[in-house]
Structures are given as structure tokens and as C-alpha cells.
Amino acid sequence: MKRKVQQLGSSTLGVTVPADWVRHHGIEKGDELIMQRDESGGSLLLVPEDPTLTDEEATVDADSLGADALERAIETQYVLGRQLIRIAGTEPLTGPQRDAVLSAERWLMGLGIVEERETEITVRCSIAPTDFELATLLGRLYRTEATMRRDALTALREGDAAATERVIDRQSQVRKLFYLFLRIVFATYRNPRLNRAVGLDTGFPLIGYRSAVQDIVLMADAATEIAALVRDHDVSALDEETAAHVDALADALDTAAEATRTAVVTPDYDTTCEARTALESVDDHVAEVNGYLRDRRPEPLLVLQRAVDMLERSARHTRDTLAVATHLAFREDPDLVTAE
Structure with missing residues (x-):
């Protein structure tokens, strides 16, 4: 209008x-x-000053949705900030539908069933947007992903089956934190008064934070794929020379990921430059490991090649996050660019 x-x-x-x-x-x-x-x-x-948010409750039509679609609908309403979600139909809820509600309750943080009937289940979210700062959640996600990556490489280096299970189990933790993060970002976008409460001066970083978190989730997926490779191929411990090459690449990626996290949370141009230098080191290590695999062909060669591909993919996601950090840094330091 x-x-x-x-x-x-x-x-x-x-x-x-x-x-x-x-x-x-x-x-x-x-x-x-x-x-x-x-x-x-x-x-x-x-x-x-005090927004009237009349859509804090939602009803999901269970008659129209199967179990998978029902779980996705609950997930969507959770991200949209609903505090009370009713899953209701005219017919009794099926066993798979009830299982879908229980599944959503397990992995959506703060969600719990408050009422259950033959044709209806009501769930409530007990988490308020002001309960967490976005930078704190971002740090938790980074640390969880870094732990998953280290465990996945421990499993690869030592043939450690227990480490593979730890990686796979932590995937649900990443999922919980990711959807909680989305819920808080959406609530803050709708109500700018929450900026300070979630640790921001303005809403400008919200989209950038959302992009950075997506990259972390993709890196966690890569760690899970490495763990699954080790499990599915029943990998034994690597020889000392091969393990040293993998460790060097892993250490370089750890350094780059941590530098990038710092650049996102406390953006300035110097920190983005440090992260960029660290990522260049990762590229060098990737080339070195690939050359070693090509020349020496250690076993299990296929698993090692795919694992290096996964680490290189994580480096690409880190580079995408660094692009976000660079945008934030230019905003924080207006002396770098003068708009005319």
C-alpha cells in the first residue's frame, strides 16, 4: 500500500x-x-512498543497429514515461534502419527506434551527467545560440530567404532540447536525489541547468522558421513605416515573454523584476514594429502579419498561463512568503505 x-x-x-x-x-x-x-x-x-502476536497458537490438521508430514508441520510451527501447537483430527490419531509427535518432542528443544486425547495432542514450548543469546548458541553449534569432526577423524585414524557412534549420536544435538536458533532468529526479526536480549545491537546480522548456522549443520553432516564410512567399511587403524597427513589437514581445518567463528561473532577486518589466511593453509594441506594418496596409495584408499573430500567440503562451507563475516566486518568498520 x-x-x-x-x-x-x-x-x-x-x-x-x-x-x-x-x-x-x-x-x-x-x-x-x-x-x-x-x-x-x-x-x-x-x-x-509491545507487539501483539496473536498467532502464538496453531492447530495442525491431523486428518490431512501422514506421520512424516505431521512431524514436519510441528517442526515448522516450532520455528515460527508457536508456544502451543495442537495436533487434532476428527478421527483417532494413528500409531505412526503419535510416534511422529513423540519424535518431534524429543528433538525440538523445550517442546513437551501437555495434553493427549484420542483425537488430539497438545504440545507446548517452554523456551522464550530471551533465554539465549545468538552468539552463545552459535558457539555451542561450532563446538559440537568441531567435536564431531575430531571424533570422526579419531575413528578413521584408529578404527575406533565407539567414536563413530559418538559422532552419529551428536547429530541429533546439532539438529536441536539448529531449530532452536531458527526459532530465535524468526522471533527477533518479528520483534526488533529482542535485538538486545539476544545479544545484537541491530537486526542486521540476523540473515548472516542464519547462513553461518546452515554452514555449520552442513559441516556436521560431513563429519557424520566420515563416521559412517568408517563404520560401513570396518576400517582398521591407519599407518603412522598416513595418520600424520590426515592429522595435519584436520588441525588446519580446526584452526580455520575457529578463526571464522571468531570473525562472525566479533567481526572486524583483521579477524577476517586471519581466517582467510587459515583457509589458504587448509587448501595447501588438501593438495598435499591428495598428492600423498595418489603417490603412495595407502589403504583403505577409497575411504581416505572420500574422507578428504568431506574435509574439503567442510572447508568450502567455512569459506562461505567467512564471506558472511566479511560483510559484517565492513558494516562494523564504516571507515573501510565510504558510501556516496
């Missing part, structure tokens, strides 16, 4: 807001509104 800008005083301009929006939020004369500027596009987000 369009609004005409009006002259309200000698140096004051104003626009009206839609009447239905005013009624929806119960806004009256003298109430304060919050404006948040989109620093990349220049648009304004306007919200009431």
Missing part, C-alpha cells in the same frame, strides 16, 4: 499507518512505535 508523505511542521515529515494495523495492535494516541532500518536496503521495519 502507498502513503503520501505530509508536512507536519517546518522540519517534520510524517506518514499515516493503516487503520486495521492500528486496531490489531491496540495502538492509541501517544503510544510509541519502534523503527528499525534495514542497513543494506534502506527500508524501515515498523513495530509497536
Whole structure:
């Protein structure tokens, strides 16, 4: 909709807001509104001082959804910030449908069943967006992924079956943290007053944080694939020389991932340069390991080649995250670029 800008005083301009929006939020004369500027596009987000969020509850139509679709629907409503989700139908819920609800309850953090009937189950989320800071959650995700990667490489180096199981088990933890992160990002986008509560000065980093978290999840997937390779091929311990090459690559990737995390959480141009240098070292180690595998052909060669591919893929995801950190750094240091 369009609004005409009006002259309200000698140096004051104003626009009206839609009447239905005013009624929806119960806004009256003298109430304060919050404006948040989109620093990349220049648009304004306007919200009431106390937003009226009438969609904190949702009902999922169980009659129309099978078990898999039902679990995805609960997942979606959780990310959208619903506090109360009813799964209801006209017919009794099937066993697979009830199992889907229980599965969602297990891996969506803070979700719990509060009422259960023959045709309906109600779940509630006990977590508020202000319970966590985004940087803290981001750090937890990075540490979890780094632990998974180290365990996966321990399993590869030593043929350690227990380490493979630890990696696979932690995948659910990454999933929990990922969807919790999305829930908080969405809530903060809708209500800019939460910026400070989740550790941000403005909402500008939200999209960048979302991208960084997706990269972490993809890196965790790569670690899980390495663990599955070890398990499925019943890998024995590597010889000393091969293990040394794998360890050198792993250490370089650890350094680059940690430097990139620092650049995202505390963005400045120097930290992004350090992370970029660390990633160049990873590239060198990848080339070195690939050359070693090509020339010496140690066993299990196929598993080693695929594991190196997975580590190289993790390095690419780290580089994508570094691009996000670089954007944040240029925003934090306006002296680097002057807009005209």
C-alpha cells in the first residue's frame, strides 16, 4: 500500500499507518512505535512498543497429514515461534502419527506434551527467545560440530567404532540447536525489541547468522558421513605416515573454523584476514594429502579419498561463512568503505 508523505511542521515529515494495523495492535494516541532500518536496503521495519502476536497458537490438521508430514508441520510451527501447537483430527490419531509427535518432542528443544486425547495432542514450548543469546548458541553449534569432526577423524585414524557412534549420536544435538536458533532468529526479526536480549545491537546480522548456522549443520553432516564410512567399511587403524597427513589437514581445518567463528561473532577486518589466511593453509594441506594418496596409495584408499573430500567440503562451507563475516566486518568498520 502507498502513503503520501505530509508536512507536519517546518522540519517534520510524517506518514499515516493503516487503520486495521492500528486496531490489531491496540495502538492509541501517544503510544510509541519502534523503527528499525534495514542497513543494506534502506527500508524501515515498523513495530509497536509491545507487539501483539496473536498467532502464538496453531492447530495442525491431523486428518490431512501422514506421520512424516505431521512431524514436519510441528517442526515448522516450532520455528515460527508457536508456544502451543495442537495436533487434532476428527478421527483417532494413528500409531505412526503419535510416534511422529513423540519424535518431534524429543528433538525440538523445550517442546513437551501437555495434553493427549484420542483425537488430539497438545504440545507446548517452554523456551522464550530471551533465554539465549545468538552468539552463545552459535558457539555451542561450532563446538559440537568441531567435536564431531575430531571424533570422526579419531575413528578413521584408529578404527575406533565407539567414536563413530559418538559422532552419529551428536547429530541429533546439532539438529536441536539448529531449530532452536531458527526459532530465535524468526522471533527477533518479528520483534526488533529482542535485538538486545539476544545479544545484537541491530537486526542486521540476523540473515548472516542464519547462513553461518546452515554452514555449520552442513559441516556436521560431513563429519557424520566420515563416521559412517568408517563404520560401513570396518576400517582398521591407519599407518603412522598416513595418520600424520590426515592429522595435519584436520588441525588446519580446526584452526580455520575457529578463526571464522571468531570473525562472525566479533567481526572486524583483521579477524577476517586471519581466517582467510587459515583457509589458504587448509587448501595447501588438501593438495598435499591428495598428492600423498595418489603417490603412495595407502589403504583403505577409497575411504581416505572420500574422507578428504568431506574435509574439503567442510572447508568450502567455512569459506562461505567467512564471506558472511566479511560483510559484517565492513558494516562494523564504516571507515573501510565510504558510501556516496
